[in-house]
Amino acid sequence: MAARKSKAIAAPIPGEQARINGHSGAQVRVRAQTKARGKSKAGSIKSAPSLTDFTHPVCSAKRIKTEKPFRFHLAGIAYVLWRDRSGAYHCVEDECPHRRASLACGHVVQDAIYCPYHNWRVRGDGQCASPSDPEVSFAVPRFRVFEHLGYLWMRRDEAPEPARETLMPAQPGWKFAGTAHVTMNAPLEIVMDNFSENEHVPWIHAGLGWDEARVASVDFEFEKTDWGSRVVYRAQQRPNLLFRLLLVGTDDTYINEFHSEFEPLRTTYYISWEKKDGRGKRPLATASTVYFVPETDGRTTLHFFFQYRLSALRFLEPIVKRSIPFLAWKEAIDDKRFLESAMQDASADLKGMKLRKFDRPIALHRKLLHERYLRGTKIGAGSAPH
């Protein structure tokens, strides 16, 4: 992969200027990787792009409180993550270098994981040893894991470390409201298409956004940007009791401005409401950053990072903070149910689809998905999760 000279641009928060992100794994030459290794003419190890060039969220840190190994997938490859007694995290591919047993079925002692089959040991730094064969001495690639926003994040050992604050676009005044995740038994492209448009809102969702009576008056903007795309929907918010509790009026204009980025793949949805007849904004605004993580070719996990801004009525903060992750999670469950049923057998091929105005972001996102994120990486089938 050729090194890219330009720096990746992170999507700005609405109303802000774009800022340089600088954490893109795509900027750097890949020197070592776990799969598809090969020697260049100069003899240095060079390999194909991998999604681990980018920092990905793995799971809530709460899930790894003990020394029990945790298995997860990225692009069809299984990884095992474990935490030693000192609290340090370690990660390697979940495939014993001896005869490929799952290390996640083994146990942890100090910083090492032991394979359940012949008790080979893989230390946190990747060094391997065998109790029956003292001559075994080599290392497997390890992956960096760190904690941020109550989440564990991983990347390839040699990939550039991102500045923590770039993992979730934030600015003064926005407050962190928590995280959530939803796993969908659907391919990445089908999931991403769904999250690239709001046209389905009246029929798939019951809370956020407009209802069927208002579909003809939806205002839509779309533009290609340095970081990917910017899409804005404006429409009359439908009546909803839960949103009334969050200070949203029935006649308000619902505004959803979302920015999609591809290094790695994520979208931030900025949702706010304007009072009728231009009487100003409602006090509540939310920002939900969603990472779309392809686990296997048929399974995608969405990791959500929520923020909110409350410009008045601050006494409502505890309710707002608790409600946002729940309400957003509920909306994502609506999408999951739909994609896992009506889209179960749908081909993801754009050819032959009658793509219209609201689908314009989909065509661009597909292109950028391949150019900037996948870069030729195939999302493999993976094995069944333990």
Ligand code: FES
């Ligand atoms: S397969 Fe892991 S030790 Fe043999």
Ligand SMILES: [Fe+2]
């Ligand atoms: Fe949806």
